[in-house]
Amino acid sequence: MRSERARHNKIIFSGTVGAGKSTAIAALSDIPPVSTEAVATDDTARVKKTTTVAMDYGVLNLPGGEKVMLYGTPGQERFSFMWDILSEGGIGLVLLINNANPDPLADLQGYLQAFRDFISGTAVAIGVTHMDRAEKPGLDAYRKKLAELGHQPPPAIFRVDARSRDDVAMLVKALLYTLNPGLIDA
């Protein structure tokens, strides 16, 4: 695991198309998020009109002028070359899964595999979105999947509303405590 000092101050948001990555960054960022949205032309167009093609960018301003960058990866796999570039040196991964997708458990598996090296050196916290539209699979199904995939100790996984700053902040806090349960806020 990298030392904390060697890491850049950035947190990566990734996940499936329509899971709410851009929304989550907008909810948490202290600046209006910078987005690279383009009109969706492929299967994504059935989910939403525009989609992120390069990255989303937001900032958490810390006391003393320090900044934590919030990077959102594009959801579509054809932009997956961006995932490694954006995650390089990140503190950890917030992974958002759209529960209304046809096979969200397969999505989970795919993203954990894609970020395997990054997660092994950092940590991941998982948010399941759109559970109001699709109640299955439930959180326990995700937990079982994580166990099958050998993720022990199990990462944090919560039901989230990406529009809610509280929910997104909860994911980030869980990520920080996963990295270090002994953290104190002083």
Added chain:
Amino acid sequence: MSRHPTPPGQSLTALFLLHVGSMDARLIGLSVERHWKQSVRLASDLESARVVLVDCDRPGVDSAFEQLLAHPRTGVVCYAFHPRDHATRFPNRVILGKPLNLEALPGILASAAAEGARTIAVPPLRRPPAPATPPAVAAEAAAEPPPTLGHGVQTDDERDLCGIMEDLPPTPGQPLPDKLYFNPDDYLIGHLHRAVEQAASTGRSQLIAGLPRLIGVSSRPVPVCVTEFRANQLRPLSMTQLPQTAARIVGASSLAHITIHETTFATEDCLWNVAAWAARGRLPEGVDPYRPVRLRAWPNFTQVFMSPHALRIAALWVRTWASPVDIAARLGIPQRYVFSVYASARFAGLLERDAPATVTPPASRPAPPAATPPEPTAPPQRPSILSRILRKLLNAV
């Protein structure tokens, strides 16, 4: 386990519910009927009361106080969601926080009644300031305020929701105090847990009847609890000891009976919350606080009640087998916060209790150092970047 704060033989405190809501009246009535027989009786009118209870948040509270002008020797106990907001409006009044701590209330009522009886009949505004604080309130005020780092409940609520129990010794050997434990069957959580188990084993929906409103549980297509209780009603109900015969579980073909402003919770979240509210920093009866256990998963913290430090407790407890006492020592926090998480996790089905044989027996393990982080800690003069981000989030949310 003692459940009677007032010693037997002491005269009953005649309590009149001068200005309270129907739900509170029902809960207090249940408490009088079941647990306060030796200490409190309900008076039918103001004239025969020695003390009255007033909900400051309800409309018409000024009219209620006007009625009291003719009864200066009647004790008054008020309660409100934000007692401090009412302190200037109603000076010299005892104002408790909501939800009421029903274990401490009989003692507070008795003190207020005794204080009122000593009052000479003068207009309220000319009363000497700062009357004697009831012993229970004074004891609570003297208690050291717990830290709020867990960013679950605020300090005002922490005592009500996690209690004020002192830590146990770091190693076993001494008798455990009765007050460490609660009997789930005395609370809603016992009934709810049984209903959930029956729904899971039979595949049939179950209803908990006999309470002021219905609670239904269903295991299909996903486990849910449906209830006519609003969240702010469910919490005080969960904290109240219920008569054994008050609730009964009945099978149902569906939950269509529950139609009035129903609220739906994921069963796991509902069990977590109801257990936390019943536990109030205690453990379920029979639990060995020195036995290693582990969380099999993180609770759904975006939806469930968070006791102080719950995130830190979960982060540590999913990665290691450790006893509740051990977890508290490692994080350097009061044990009652860990007991709260334990109780919730147990009823929510998130606890693994069969530790592998390789786990070190607790009795032979020395007390671990406080707040042992898995990574090197930052120099004390400069918090780590993780701490600085955390501080930002705690302040921002």
